[in-house]
Amino acid sequence: MGDSVLTASVLLFDMDGTLVDSTASVERAWGRFAGRHGLEASAILAVAHGRPTIEVVAEFAPHGVDVVAETDRIEAEEIDRTDGISEIPGAAALLRGLDRDRWAVVTSATRALTVRRLAAVGIPLPKILVAADDVTKGKPHPQPYMLAAKALGFDAAEAVVFEDAPAGLTSAQAAGAATVVVGGYKGEAADGLPRIADFSSVTVSPNGSGMSVSLG
Known part of the structure; x- marks a missing residue:
């Protein structure tokens, strides 16, 4: 599943299916x-x-x-109705340990729904959130991930994205970001990409001006 180490300036996370099992x-x-x-x-x-x-x-x-x-x-x-939703294992602990200026959530859900779901499962709210309300072109267009990276002060090519669905995987790759598949999706959009089951074995450590991301 893992054994990869990636380098990034910022980390960008989808929500549904990536941070939250909804x-x-x-x-x-x-x-x-x-x-x-x-x-x-x-x-x-x-x-x-x-x-x-x-x-x-x-x-x-x-x-x-x-x-x-x-x-x-x-x-x-x-x-x-937030009953039946849960944290993807390891997500909350990982995000709590990150510099809030170096990560964002990029979701096709609206801002209100995103805040509700993250709070419901105990995941910290991001400083930067790009939701459906914030884009003119949603996933699979690259705009959402490009906007999030820019809001953090970086280019999307300097990001590692965690995604679980074909629309998001396509969006992240089109934006130029290194992309990691979360979960079991095995369609064409995931071909050749590193994969994790969840975040329980993911570790992030400083690496010069950026971060080393070990997928476990």
Whole structure:
């Protein structure tokens, strides 16, 4: 799984599936959406992970459905229901040990939902958060990771990104960042990339003006 050592100036983390296991919550939310509109939930779930909710709603909602209102409803349901979500092992401890000026969270969730989920599982809130509200082009476009690196004062090519989903992996690589797969995704977007099961064996240590990231 690990045995790799990477060098970085900054570390950038996706949230859902990377820092927080929210799979059950997300699947329930899309299941309710599918049920309201007579859609096949499995088809939605096959492409929804890692993408902004509004984009997925726009793709699947029947003609005439208010996409913004439907997105707001899904968002409100997920903010209200944090049962069943948990920390990816080792994530909170790793982030607490990092310089807050050297890491960020980059997510396709909204800012409100991100803050709620991180707080619910005891993960420290980042100084820099790039959420769905902050971008004009979401993952798989490279903009989210480029914005996060820039906000920390670096180029994305100086970052190591931790991601679990094809949209995010594509976004990170397109931004020029070294990219690590978290979890079990084995599709094309993960080809040739280092991989970790979780953060329990990841260690970060100073290395000149940057960091050495050992994947265990």
